[in-house]
Amino acid sequence: MKTIRLSIIGFGAVGQGVARVLRNKRDYLVHLGINLLVVAVTDSHGACIDPDGLDLRAVLQRKKESGTVATSNASSLDVIKNTDHDLVIEATPTDIETGEPGLTHIIESFKHGRHVVTSNKGPLALQYKQLYNEAKKHGVIFRFEATVGGAMPILNLAHDALAGNRIISIEGILNGTCNYILSRMTEESLSYKHVLGEAQDLGIAESDPTYDVEGIDTACKLVILANAIFEMDVMYGDVEVTGITKITSEALSLANVENNVIRLIGEVQDGNKRIMRVAPRLIPKQHPLAVGGTLNVALLKTDTAGPICISGKGAGSMETASAILSDIIVICHKNT
């Protein structure tokens, strides 16, 4: 039995999802020969630390009742630097301007010889190359399946399951909020403004929806795919981005007449014709990319396997935790 000691840095929806999944899957992990000990959990107020392993049920309960996990005022960075452990789950919110605090958390983890699994897009969209090099330099593993497509295993699919294939292009729907808005506008012939309000009421869209509806979130995910799968060394500013705010219900009806739907598509293609673009596109209704609701979908064009299409839930606490768990297990296996 291999014991891996880990910390959960950031305890919002994603961090709590990870804690729940680790509790639910404890027996399964033991069956795989993995004994996971969560030695620290942090949030913006402080940390709780136990070198013998925290009781996650009590930590979740404390977060629910008092709004924080903190039993000491140690910061996330203190934990990363000073608590002895092998693996850091970096689950703080994305900041696309600075990448912080995630960027510093990840780099410090590497410097202290700790593997990192993250769901935070900011650091990857801004400093992919630096992070890749730092992880390599310190001989640690860096995985980030949860940053693109939530539960949809797109990075692992391209790297592991499709090993040996050259990926020619990827196009897909990588933002559930936009997909929900465009699907509802089409189905009910409602205006953009109306459906946005509805999505905000349902908690599908943020009160400031800019990040989603202007295509910024999709662009960040595209950058991660471009760097991690196509080894492009690009940044957010390299993507041509158009959002969905100008889409009218009349345009959706006109598309419908021709048996098309309109969806926000992220597209990355390497080679002679390098493309990195986020834009609303016309898709035939019977095309596998024409998914509805909050679903995400990706179509990978490969040189040997032909086109491969995957679809799944792009967001949500447990779905994101599923992607993080798969990364944790890969690291545990590689580490034994």
Place this chain on the structure above:
Amino acid sequence: MIISMDLELKDIPGQLVHALIPLSDFGANIMSVLHHHDQPTPSGSIPVQVIFELKNGRLKDIITELEKNDIRVVTVGKKRLYEEVTVILIGHIVHNDMSDTIDQIDNTGFAEVVSISISMPGINEQSSASLVINAEDKNKLIEAMNILKTVAEKKNLLVIEPIENSFE
């Protein structure tokens, strides 16, 4: 160039091969053959419709060769614009000189706007339009799309293009 040809063959075995060999000999890419065996002409010959793509312009040679083989060439129709795309525009389409937008495509000589449907929900509100553009071939279609995108950017119109890859 895409060519549609109506032929008449004698109702004896082996005639269809005689009709198709000259086409492939002169480099035609045969796309479809319709053999109307059940609709003989009053003189008893069988009508056949062939559609093919010809890039080298040796149409005359093909016709001569067919006639040598005793095959009657009834009609030859050329379809000049073969590739088609549907795009959607959103913005102040009409008030930004719509005829100019169309002219920019039509004036190329290799592409045309063949259909427009416009929806105008109200005065001062943005309109939406579905445009069908035809062009001589794929590359010319891409060229026409680039012209449309440049014009649309100047006029602050959003162009929604179809995705390129079909799932095949």
